[in-house]
Amino acid sequence: MSLKDQIEDVLHNVFGYKSFRNQQKDIIESVIGGRDVLTVIPTGGGKSLCYQIPAVVLSGTALVISPLISLMKDQVDQLLVNGIPAAFLNATQSGTEQQYIIQQYLNHSIKLLYISPERLAVSSFLSMIEQHPPSLIAIDEAHCISQWGHDFRPEYRQLNHLSMRFPKVPIIALTATADKMTQQDILHQLNLVDPLVVVRSFDRPNIRYTVVEKFNLTEQVVSFIETQKGNSGIVYCSSRSKVEDMTTRLVARGFSAMAYHAGLSPNERQMAQESFLKDNTQIIVATVAFGMGINKPNVRFVVHADCPRSIEAYYQETGRAGRDGVPAEAILLFNNKDLNWYQQQIAEKYDNEQKQVEQHKIEAMESFAQCMTCRRIVLLNYFGEHRTEPCNNCDICLYPPEQYDGLIDAQKVLSCVYRVEQRYGAQYIIDILRGSGRSQIKENGHHKLSVYGIGKEHSSDYWHSVIRQLIFLGYLHQNISTFVTLQLTENARPILKGEVSLKLAKPRLEIVKKSRLNRYARAINLTTILSYEERILFNNLKRLRKQIADMDDIPPYIVFSDATLLEMVQTMPDSKKQLINVSGVGKIKLEKYGDLFLDEITDFTLKNR
Template sequence: MSFKDQIEDVLHNVFGYKSFRNQQRDIIESVIAGRDTLTIIPTGGGKSLCYQIPAVVLPGTALVISPLISLMKDQVDQLIVNGISAAFLNATQSPEEQQNIIEQYLNHTIKLLYISPERLAVSSFSSLITAHPPSLIAIDEAHCISQWGHDFRPDYRQLNHLSLRFPEVPIIALTATADKLTQADVINQLNLIDPLVVVRSFDRPNIRYTVVEKFNLTEQVVSFIETQKGNSGIVYCSSRSKVEDMTTRLAARGFSVVAYHAGLTTAERQQAQESFLKDNVQIIVATVAFGMGINKPNVRFVVHADCPRTIEAYYQETGRAGRDGVPAEALLLFNSKDLNWYHRQIADKPENKHKQVELHKIQSMESFAQSMTCRRTVLLNYFGENRTEPCNNCDICLYPPEHYDGLIDAQKILSCIYRVEQRYGAQYVVDVLRGSSRSQIKENGHDKLSVYGIGKAHSSDYWLSVIRQLIYLGYVSQNISTFTTLQLTEQARAILKGQVALSLAKPRLEIVKKSRLNRYARAINLTTILSYEERILFNNLKRLRKEIADMEDIAPYVVFSDATLLEMVQIKPESKKQLINVTGVGKIKLEKYGNLFLDEINDFMIKNI
């Protein structure tokens, strides 16, 4: 059987997929031919197959370098369920376990061995692979080697010698997120020789992107999650304390939730992650310490309670939703204060190219959050993928912002800032406008100002929304050195004199408050077209999947993904011959689980005839 026939056979009968996508065939054939390859495919686009299929086909054992122990175990579990011998090697294992795995490597009884980059620094292991080279070297999350990458890890730097040590061994570097600067740096750092570079579309059409102004964080998060009953999701917060606070608040509201951050012990983090991966809890609240390489395909939503530092980080984190191609949600709750913190962090750094790049990335994230054009268009253009057509699956496309003549509102705010001598922050200015009775205002004599109480007609959140827009538009600046006091810019003069027109987006706060059902968060219900009876069957199959996973001590999605279950519901196979045609059902899984799922479908059909 030729290599081309072998890769088709492995794709169909081992992994259960009917066809290649995203140039997977080109990449696989390149690796098998011994050529270095840089692969940039979005999360859920099938990167793993690009090295797993060559590893199965080529003689010997492939070495896979992965940044996280949890990811290694996850990948190995999935390979084993598909009938592929694989193992990982890390410090959590006993010396006996490690020696056993090394012997499997030497005897070629495993097709893939997963290691961390730190393992290469262990002299005994380094000597071992020098004497017994792998069939190929796959470097996952390859953006970590680049100083321009958003997850730069110094440990990845030592990978630059692999090309020189193993000139005959093909190297495939893979990542979901890398702009052109990062791509060039990865190639340079890894010394890839004439690599095939495959950059697929960054578009994740199944993810709905929504950005909402942050005004009452807990209520906004709760309101959103209430629309996601039974769905797995991640809530990202910017600090450990915020993670703990959000976890406590969500638990108090009755949600199944667990916290994850670097301040927990290794055992606590592993337990939290395992509970989430195995669907024992619905929600994980985490810092960015969680998620890189997480292979859980049935995450249905990602909420950012704080704005990420860069678009790369945002894209990578939101990309953890909907890996299975089923509709998913990405909600960003945005406040300019989030980004002010990032600006302060780099303010004192020396002026050099690295600082300029960091500043550019923060400003790009800010522009995305403030954009009044299609979110997906902004994202794709950032990554160099020119797109002008609206996506019709983001908040801007679905609910275009309503504009109004904001000149009078702006004049009220700018006048108030001026009359309090540009010495106070946004909330104080709003309190003066709304006629607050807080003691500080009276002590300062600001209750005697002409602007005092002229904004009573609107809520505090309304005025804060308008102030943010005036900041975005350049009429007001925030002085970071004086606790973000509001100050007028030169452009404000024309507004105060009424010399120019000013169109502002009508604050959406009133709309959101009127209904706890967040109208921006209905992609799952609207786009997963199942009848009432089919939803019952889908839930029955999910329950069966969970029972099997618990018995085998693996994550439910390792058995079958949500996408596979949905296809079963829609096709309703009656035999193994029909079931093998469902995407994600290979021969090993068919024999192992086929009868159980066919019986569940058959019982449902009998009851509903």
């Protein structure tokens, strides 16, 4: 069998896919041919196949470097279900277990061995693989090696010696998130030799991006999740205390939710993650400690209760939704306070190139959140993928901001900032405009100002929205060094004098009203894809999948993904010959589960004739 035929055979019969995508074939052939590769493919784009297929085809065992124990186990479980012998080494295993796995490596009885980067610092292990080189070396989450990446990990730096120690072993570095600076740093740090560099589109067209002004966090999160009807999702918060608080609030409102953060014990984190992966828990509320490399394909929504500190982090975290290609939601609840803490952290650092880069990343994230143009255009342009056509699948495209003559509102705000001598923050300005009885205002004599109470017809949230837009448009500046006080810029002068017109976007405060929630963040569900009868069959197949997964003690998506079940529903196979043509059904899974799913489809057909 030719190499081409071998690759196609593994793709079809082992993994159950009908065709390659995202230059997978070029990457696979290059690795098998001994060439180094850097692969930047978005989450859900099929990165794992780029090293898993070569590992199956090549003799010997591939070494896969992965940053998380949970990810290793998840990948190994999926490979085993597909009939591919694989294992992982980590510190949770006993000495006897580790020795057994190392012996499997030496005997070539496994095709892939997953390890952490720290494992390469163990001299005995390094010596062993030098004497018995792997068939290939795959470095997952490769952006971790770059100080310009959003998740730099010092332990990844030691990987820079691999190309010298194993000059005849192909190295493939893989990541979903790397701008041009990070890509160049990965190549430099790993010393890749004449590498094939494949950077695919960063676009995830199945994800709908929505940014909403944050003003009543719990109600906003609850209102959105209520529309999700049991879909799996992640809610990200910026701190452990916020995670705990949000989890408590969601559980009190009747949701199936668990917390995940670095302050929990390893057993508690593992329990939460496994419960989520096995669809026993609907929602994980987490810090960024959760999710890197999470393979769960049926995450239908990601909610950011706090703004990430970079577009890279936002892209990677939202990318955990919709890995199966089925529509998914990314909701960002944003206000400027989210980024102030990051700004203060950076302000305390010495002036250097990294400080400038971090500052740029925060400013880019702020611009994305506050933009009034297509979210996807802004996101893709950041990664150097220039688009001009709107995506029609973000809040800005679906519901363009309604604009109004904002000159008077702007003058009220700017005049107030001027009259308090540019010494106070946004909330104090708003309290003056709304005529607050706050004691500090009276003590300062600011209740006597002409601007006192001139904005009382609008809510505090309304004025926060106006102030944010004035900051974004360059009429106000937030001075971090003086406790985030508001200061006028030169551009504010013609506004104050009324010499120019000014259009502002009407604040989108109605998001809190459940009746209007779907205008901005419509729940993604199967109603738009399947008929009523098809949804019944889909739920029956999901129930069967869950029963099988529970018996085998694996996550349901390892049996079959939602996308595979959807294709079964839409094609209604009535034989194994037809079922094998469904994407995601390989020979091993066909023999293992085929009859069960065909029986379920047949029973449904007979009942609905």
